[in-house]
Structures are given as structure tokens and as C-alpha cells.
Amino acid sequence: MGKVENVMAQIAGSVADPDADFSLPGWIYSDPEFHALELERIFRPSWQIVCHVSEVAAPGDYRTIDYCGESVVVIRGDDGAVRAFTNVCRHRAMRLVEGPSGCTKKLVCPYHAWVYETDGRLTGVPNRREYPALKLEENGLVAVAVEVWHGFVFVRLEDGGFPSVGEMMAPFEDEIAPYRLAEMQPMGDVRLRPRDVNWKNVGDNYSDNLHIPVAHDGLTRLVGKSYRIEAHGWADRLYGDVEKSGRQNFWERFYSAHMPRVEHLSDEVHGRWLYYKLWPNMAFDIYADQIDFMQWLPVSATECLLREVAYCLPDSRREMKLVRYANWRINRVVNAEDTWLISRVQQGMASKSYGVGPLAESEVCLRSFAKKIRTLIPEARLPFAPPPGWSAR
Secondary structure: OHHHHHHHHHHHHHOOOOOOOOOOOOOHHOOOOHHHHHHHHHHHOOOOEEEEHHHHHHOEEEEEEEEEEEEEEEEOOOOOEEEEOOOOOOOOOOOOOOOOOEEEOOOOOOOOOOOOOOOOHHHHHOOOHHHHHHHHOOOOOOEEEEEOOOEEEEEEEOOOOOOHHHHHHHHHHHHHHOHHHHHHHHOOOOOOEEOOOHHHHHHHHOOOOOOOHHHHHHHHHHHHHEEEEEEOOOOOEEEEEEEEEOOOOOHHHHHHHHHHOOOOOOOHOOOOOEEEOOOOOOEEEEEOOEEEEEEEEEEEEOEEEEEEEEOOOOOHHHHHHHHHHHHHHHHHHHHHHHHHHHHHHHHHHHOOOOOEEOOOOOOOOHHHHHHHHHOOHHHHHOOOOOOOOOOOO
């Protein structure tokens, strides 16, 4: 068994984590050397969501994502297939397309006009005879692995042994299937929100169950004491059931009282707010009226970028439009509260007085995530930062 396979077996298996009762140490939330190892061992081999197939519906439609110092373009080919390539010309490394989206018949380099087909083939080079070593068939765009799961397009820069999105989400297939995710349409453009926090702080907060009744008054009024979290290997499941209460504010009461019937969903699902957090940095928020995805991409040891967008099935009913608006109003407050929380936690992580903190038995998602990080980068077991240069040694 190779090193990668051995690490994956430790994570997925029943090997006990000797540090299971403690959080990850504060120093790894701001250390540049640890950040560099995360990019190499966690992010380059992991699957990252880019878009929905409906956003690359026609030949030539493309979407881009930038992370780990790479730019990736997902494009629908003339043959109907969805492919991904590094957004780099094979001549002088010029970026081929700019911006988050577009449509093109061919990918033409704006530097020297090299021409690539939508399937990545190099078919045009001005003054081709001036390149004695050039072979068109060997200089097509560099392909990036693609996975389409329930209509959502994911890419992976390199293979590191992590499971596919389908494998991560397999335990929830029966629960997800009725929502008809593949048929959904975007409700707007991707929102990009920079945050001055380490990417792990966003994910930790998402999986944290104990802060809900303390810091989210509105969410607590909406789901009461029904909020639960579960760790399932490479994905976490979180949920709460909406209830009606005289303590709720206007939009909370409106949402709980006016959610219209969605025929393909069960009565139980209508009142459930369902969340999935996928390894290492993605989440789906699933409601009867719409779904959202959120992704937190590392920018530096103390910065990340949130990518968010909402999707829904076509529904022209006035009450559905109002319920979706109520959903946005409620979650806008929750997001603001979380932003305040993670920014303060990031500040606290920088204190030399903080090493690790104890984890409650109920904090199963934080325990699961910490085990993965400690297995992939064993230095995460150190409560305080080692001397600079530790990663080279």
C-alpha cells in the first residue's frame, strides 16, 4: 500500500485518533508553511464545485474558477460534453479567458492568437512554420478531471486518493434524489465575498452545533431545538425542522406559515432545512423552496474567498417567490452573525496564549474534520507552532 493509500485508509478506517478530544491548534490558522502544505495535500487533490450544468448549457458556454494559483475553465464542447482545462495557453502561458463566465466558438489566445477547439485541441498557430519543434497534437490544453453530480460540475487538479463527490454523498442519495437538483436553474450570479479568516474557520463554524442557540437567535426561533449534526465519513449532515412560534419575527413567521406545496417532495421535507458539508470546503444548503451552495477557497494563511449562488426549480407562484425572499432575509442575518463570529475567532487564534481547546462529545463534525487534517499533516498535532522552516525539515 502506497503512502497516499495508507493515509486515506487511516482517515476512513477505525484507527483511533489520540487527539480526538482536542481541537486543531490555533497556530495552523495563520501559519504560511502550514497553508502551503494544505494547498499541496488537501486542495490540489480535492474536488471543487464550479457551476451547474444549466450554466454551461450550450456549446461554447464556459465558467471559470481560480484557486491554488491555478485558473480552470469548464466548457461545453461542440459534441455536448462538459470538459475542464487549465486556463493557460501552451505557447507562453497566457490566460485564455477572463472573468467568471462567457461563450465562445473557439478559445483564442489574446497574446499570439493560438486557437484551441472547445474539446481542447490546438488547431491554429499563426506562422506555424516558424516553430520547428511544434506538434499540434501534443500541445492541446491540459485537461482537468471533471465530475458531474446531480447536475453540479466539480473539478480536481490532481488525484490524491480522495473519494469522488458521488462516493462522499452516497449515504444521502435517497434523501437528495427527490429534490431534482439536476433540473434546477441559477437564481443569480455567483457572489464572491472575501473574508480575512483562514478557510478552516469558515468550515469549523459551519459544522459547529453548539453556537446555534447562543449566537443565532433567528435560526433558533425558526428550528427550535430540532437542530442536529451527524458526521458521515467525508461529508457531514446537519438539519433542523421549521416550526411555528409566536416568538418569531415577521419573515420567520411568514416562511413557516406560507411555504407552498411542492408536489415532488414529502410533507416532512417541506419543513426541513437540510445542510451538507463536503470535504474539505463546500456546503449545500437544501430547502424545499431552493438550494444554495457555498465554498470557501483559501487565498492565504489568513484569507479566504467565499463563492455562493442559489438555485431553484422554475415556479411562478407568487407565494413561492415571497417564501424565497423570506429565506434570503433570514439567512442574510445568519450570515452576518457568522461573519462576526469567525472574524473574532481568527483574532483569537493569533494569540500565543491559545494552543488547543477541548471538544465536546457532541462536536462530532469538528472531531471528524480534525482527524483528517491531523492525518494528512501530522504537525497539526503540535499545540504550538514549531520554529520557522519546520516544513522543509
